[in-house]
Amino acid sequence: MSDKEIWVIAEYDEKGIKKNTWESVSAARLLSEHLKLKPAVVILGNGIQRFAEELSKEVELVYSIEHLLLSKYDSNAYVSSIYSLIKDKKPAIIIASATFRGKDYIPMLSAKLDCGLISDCVGFEVKDTILFKRAVYGGRLMAAVMYEGAELLIVTIRPRSFEHRKIETAKGEIIQFKPNLEQNDILVAVREIIKEVGKRPDLSEADxxxxxxxxxxxxxxxxxxxxxxxxxxxxxxxxxxxxxxxxxxxxxxxxxxxxxxxxxxxxxxxxxxxxxxxxxxxxxxxxxxxxxxxxxxxxxxxxxxxxxxxxxxxxxxxxxxxxxxxxxxxxxxxxxxxxx
Amino acid sequence: MKIIVCVKEVPDTAIALKIKSDSTEIETENIPWVINPYDEYAMEEALRLKERFGGNVTAITVGRKRAENILRNCFALGADRALIINGESFKDNLAVSKILTKVIKNMGYDVILCGKESVDYGYAQTGQIIAGLLRIPCVSAIKKLDISPSTKEAVCHREIEGGLEVVKCSLPAVFTAQKGLNVPRYASLSGIMKAKKTKIETLEPDALDLNLSNYKAKIKIINLSYPPKRPEGKIIQGTLPDTAKELVRSLREARYI
Structure with a gap:
């Protein structure tokens, strides 16, 4: 296995790591087998030790990016934090969930890196090269997409497209990373969250x-x-x-x-x-x-x-x-x- | 207030799609093209901002000559200026977003509005990439936009799973429109008549002094296919309450419930 890594950027809420993140971890493992990459997961926030530990039970390597200014989500703070970790570790592929949040900051990250982004994938097909499958025309057609760039590739994955296959690894290593953030890096401040579905699950997560x-x-x-x-x-x-x-x-x-x-x-x-x-x-x-x-x-x-x-x-x-x-x-x- | 709206033409969502024999594109002969529905919300919001605060609205697209039609439509609705960038040389979304940014940068802007995604390829990236390259805030999938020109601030509702986030940012900024933001108006007859005579500006990439190697596509569609057909289902025959009971029994047996 090469030293090059494939990353998953984790999402979590007060109940723990989100299901879509575990699905992305399973997708990353599929790609890592074919491309001989080392799976790792990146988590951002403040006071996220317990989430990092939860991840380390199933993933060999966890990068925990902690900062007071990451207490609330902001796309620019996310992008600049992940960007500095990328410059340091140089991963080959980054996977994130195609959730509203993933769709918000991931394209900004790809802009900053000037790298390819294949969004909203629902599957892979491994031939001589890897084909990424995505629904187009609102799901009325399927497209197989190839990456032609040379550098880092970012992929977002539609929730519920991959099955979470639980793999108990030996306790993974957690590496702390402190980004260099200042108050004026926060460009979009979240003031309030309004729940609209009440106790029912969200449509993208419901069985x-x-x-x-x-x-x-x-x-x-x-x-x-x-x-x-x-x-x-x-x-x-x-x-x-x-x-x-x-x-x-x-x-x-x-x-x-x-x-x-x-x-x-x-x-x-x-x-x-x-x-x-x-x-x-x-x-x-x-x-x-x-x-x-x-x-x-x-x-x-x-x-x-x-x-x-x-x-x-x-x-x-x-x-x-x-x-x-x-x-x-x-x-x-x-x-x-x-x-x- | 200088408002820029990025629009895109897409095949009418009501038509049946046929894949070309080379399997990488759809048949586009004689199909109706419309403005991307999410871009309509963006355009409507731009017009409302102009009506409330004054200023002007510029519609901009990257595409082929045919896309002039949607720009005429923008004129008819109330846009002040329309610009088409000949898009033949830009094959993927990153390249298109980069060229849009390049052009927008020279125009000056307070608010940039885009649809949250296009209903054809649905990458949902353009607005965010533009914001990233211009180094300005971006709020995606908004359902409400309140702008205060005096403080140059915006408060908006952004959709998230199961609800909304209320967020605040400073201007200039990019916003991408989600359904629910507004109800787009229809063009007035006088608007349509005026739009027929208005000049649409065309920009050739050559005039922009680009280093085209920076705009090479990184993503390529190599195959389009129809989704797999679902197997023939079964209609549960009989009358109520037996049919409903039979349905529940079948679902239970298959362990769906």
Whole structure:
């Protein structure tokens, strides 16, 4: 193995390292095997010892960039801190998550380094060279992309595209790195965070999504979908029609001009399945469609379909699930979500 | 207030896409092109800033001659100036962002607005790269923008997973527009008539005295494909409540719930 490193930049919240970071670690391991690179992870913040230790259980090398001015996220402070570590260690590849945060600062980092950035990858294909796969035209086509630059490459990865394969390594080494930051390096100050989804998981992290379309008939009826989502530990989504009608905020929109999701289970209620909606959810593992119209295009991609009135179907489903419980109730793999 | 809006033409999102035989591009013969939907939000926000605080709005694009149409559209909406940079020599997003920066740098600016991504290739990088190269603040995926010209500060709402961040920065700055920022207006008839007669400035890269080796593409698409087809699903036959019960049973059996 060469001395060149492949880095993952970690994300965390008060509950610990985020799932998307572990997925990136697994993606980095795949690349590191082919390219003979040494995996490492970079974490930034203030008072992050416990997160660095959590990472060191699964990764051989952890760079912990700590500074008081990194207590809150700022793209410029992130970029200049990571930049100085890059200049010191010269990694070959850097991987970050294509989250709102990753999408915010990573292009600025690539600008500063004048290096290639392949954003929002959903997979790799190893041939003579490595092809990075990404969804284009809002998921209606797939592109295989090659890197032609000579220097460092940065890749961002769409959450839920890689599976986290847990590897227990011997306790990894944690290397502290103190960046040279001053108050005027903070260009965008975060004043406040407004939570909009409440206790439910975010769409990009949810294993189960219950989604409503025009067939929901009004904002007040989304309570029914929320009830189903809650007993499944899932999230609620909506089609563009619903958002355009003002029944749900845009934050919940799934499709080409909304969020692209890839849950284990997607339950589409009263959604006809316009191409721009299908683009945002067709990579879901299992799709259920409930719609009165037997000719709705959604049935063409659904694994299970019921042609009936959703207002009659969903209550029966809720009752059935409640009577026998879900894997969730047994403290299974969904238990982590209940913490969110 | 000098406001610059970066726009891009994209294939109309309503059309069916066909991949060319060389598998690296889509068929573009006779397809309708529109302004990237996120850029429409950026343009609308620019026009609102101009209406509130005065100043002028410049729309700028990197592309081929055809893209003049979206610039005319920007004129019709109320832009004061439009500029097209002949984009044949810039093949990837970094190169396009660099040339935009080069041109913007010479124009002067208080606010630069972009769409948060384009709905064709969806790299979601341009605004951030421009800000990075100009060394000015950037707030991406904004849903609300409040500007105070006297203090030269902006407070905005930026989308994050599950909510919003309220952030503050100084001007000049780059903002990238998320859906929800505003509802774009339609062009007025008089706007459309005026736009027909307005001059669109064209800039050839040669005139910019570039060292083209700095603008070489680092990223190349080598193949486009259709996503794999999903296997034929099954419609659960029968009547309620049996169908719904059968659905729950199947999902449980497959361990989805």
């Amino acid at each position: 189960i999504i219950v989604s409503g379309g025009r067939g929901m008939k009004g904002a007040e009826n989304f309570k029914l979908l929320e009830e189903l989502a809650d007993i499944l530990g899932g999230a609620v989504g909506a089609s563009r029609a619903v958002v355009d009608e003002g029944w749900m905020p845009h934050l919940f929109q799934i499709g080409q001009t909304g969020r692209v999701v890839s849950p284990m289970l997607y339950i589409a209620c009263g959604i006809s399945g316009a191409p721009q909606h299908l683009a945002g959810m067709s990579t879901s593992k299992c799709i259920v469609a409930i719609n009165k119209d037997p000719n709705a295009p959604i049935f063409k991609i659904a694994d299970y379909g019921i042609v009936d009135d959703l207002f009659k179907v969903v209550p029966v489903m809720i009752q059935e699930i409640k009577s026998e419980g879900t894997r969730n109730d047994k403290g299974g793999i969904f238990a982590w979500k209940m913490l969110l």
